[in-house]
Amino acid sequence: EAQVTQNPRYLITVTGKKLTVTCSQNMNHEYMSWYRQDPGLGLRQIYYSMNVEVTDKGDVPEGYKVSRKEKRNFPLILESPSPNQTSLYFCASSLLASSNTGELFFGEGSRLTVL
């Protein structure tokens, strides 16, 4: 089944403890992206990647890192999480970055709580 898979789906952690949220897609998509969803603020893009080894900052990249070593994987890394990073995170992918059809396929979301 074609899908975007995120792990973990739920995580409670403490301030400063490094964590990684994995994202994998099996559709051979070029474009991948991370968003956070917060009440009243909607979806805000954190980082995106046009292809392997090509990443760029979105609207709210502070406190996050990403890597794109393989086409299918796009992990989100929080080196030193803080409470303001408590949020619902979504990974998404789409087929082609160069001609963006706009149809993003989303993962189920990862709810992160930083105490």
Next chain:
Amino acid sequence: AQRVTQPEKLLSVFKGAPVELKCNYSYSGSPELFWYVQYSRQRLQLLLRHISRESIKGFTADLNKGETSFHLKKPFAQEEDSAMYYCALSGRSGNTPLVFGKGTRLSVIA
């Protein structure tokens, strides 16, 4: 810069009433507009895009370049339409990440 504005955070309508979710955009080039929907406990999914000119689940949206709007409409709301709706914008020139509005929560009251 691209910008998408959804002026209503919450819209409540009665079942059977018409629905209009507003979306205005700002973009200097040729835009591609989309509506995404998120039902309770489900992932975000594409509802419709303006280039397809299609009706999905009874919803339609027309791109009005003069008013820079892409409002989502449905003549008769159903309870199962209750969800979070996001308007999104991409530049047709490519290499333009999708930009989302802040979303409107639609609540259809029985």
